[in-house]
Amino acid sequence: MIADLNMLIDLIESDLADSAGSAGAEGATGIDVERLSARLGTTEYHLRRMFSSLAGMPLSVYIRRRRMTVAAADVLAGHDLLGIAVRFGYGSTEAFGRAFRAVHGAGPSEIRRNGGPLRSQSTIRFRLTIEGSSSMDTRITDKPAFSLIGHAKRVPLIYEGENPHIREHIASLPADEHIRLKALSDAEPTGLLQVTADVDPDYREGTELTYLHGVAVSASASAPRDLDVIDVDAGAWAVFTTAGSYPEALQSTWAATASEWFPSNPWQLRPGPSIVAILDRADDFSTATTELWLPVERG
Structure with a gap:
């Protein structure tokens, strides 16, 4: 299961780098969680439940935070806001701005003008630590x-x-x-x-x-x-x-x-x-x- 979750993380990062997909339940990611689960020999239900339990946040929230973390770099670089919005799967700067503000607490224009504040989401990596001091x-x-x-x-x-x-x-x-x-x-x-x-x-x-x-x-x-x-x-x-x-x-x-x-x-x-x-x-x-x-x- 740990390896499966890390593979999911790698696919999210690859998808964000390619800026593929369209804004949906998982945002701009094109990850098909159901298909990936079947490929890994597990179920979408189990994969999502294990992710939220171990990461402390739902999979959809993690993807949105990572997406807006990557988008913040383009915003600070001065790229066209409509182009950024389209790249990350949004049909308008208004929709992108709402999603951006929900993560960072400020809109793209404010961030560009003031350089912050930014709330970045680091890439999660799952590890299994066996303590061996207690049994269930x-x-x-x-x-x-x-x-x-x-x-x-x-x-x-x-x-x-x-x-x-x-x-x-x-x-x-x-x-x-x-x-x-x-x-x-x-x-x-x-x-x-x-x-x-x-x-x-x-x-x-x-x-x-x-x-x-x-x-x-x-x-x-x-x-x-x-x-x-x-x-x-x-x-x-x-x-x-x-x-x-x-x-x-x-x-x-x-x-x-x-x-x-x-x-x-x-x-x-x-x-x-x-x-x-x-x-x-x-x-x-x-x-x-x-x-x-x-x-x-x-x-």
Whole structure:
């Protein structure tokens, strides 16, 4: 996976140097991420998720920043702005100016007049460092199709710390509703679950996802009419068990799946919900033992 990501970076740099393509979802790059993923024997979904997890930014944001970093050199050199805009795939100086300002915080004319400020994006290079000082408690399990039922809400994606939107959603449920949900559980993962689904492929912070507070039931179970349902296909799951401060320990484990586990194992993410099961917790929820369930397939 590390080699695949570095090949993607090299293709982006080559494409920017040639100034090929047209402004689209990835900006002026002509990179076909889906085709590249197939060539590398992985999936676009996995490649994008691993990039955003390891780089700390979506692939689309990285490409836009690199594109505007390269464009800044032409702007400072005094080249015709329309020519620069066309070279980088924009149909007008206005469209180019908006994209330029979004990255640098100032328009091309201001940068040309004042020489700055410029916010350059260096070329990323991925490396795998094996520390060997700790191990991840992981198991792979195959599950038949099942359903997740409970109370769902659209919330923004937040990388670190507690998500207040999720906290408010859970707090809005009466105490006896949690008891009712737990009684409905009849499949793994057991107990009350924290489910995230419909996540943006680039994992951009602030984008909306579906959060479901509920339980797992067999595919044949009949869900009460007042509950939301997420149907889950049969397949393999990687289950990561962690214990410690909550939610920090869980979030660290989530990050380590991308930086340590996936690059070292013959598995890749497949589309599907991510599930957190709380196995044990302190009364004030300051610490907890959790299981993180991620849908996977062999790479």
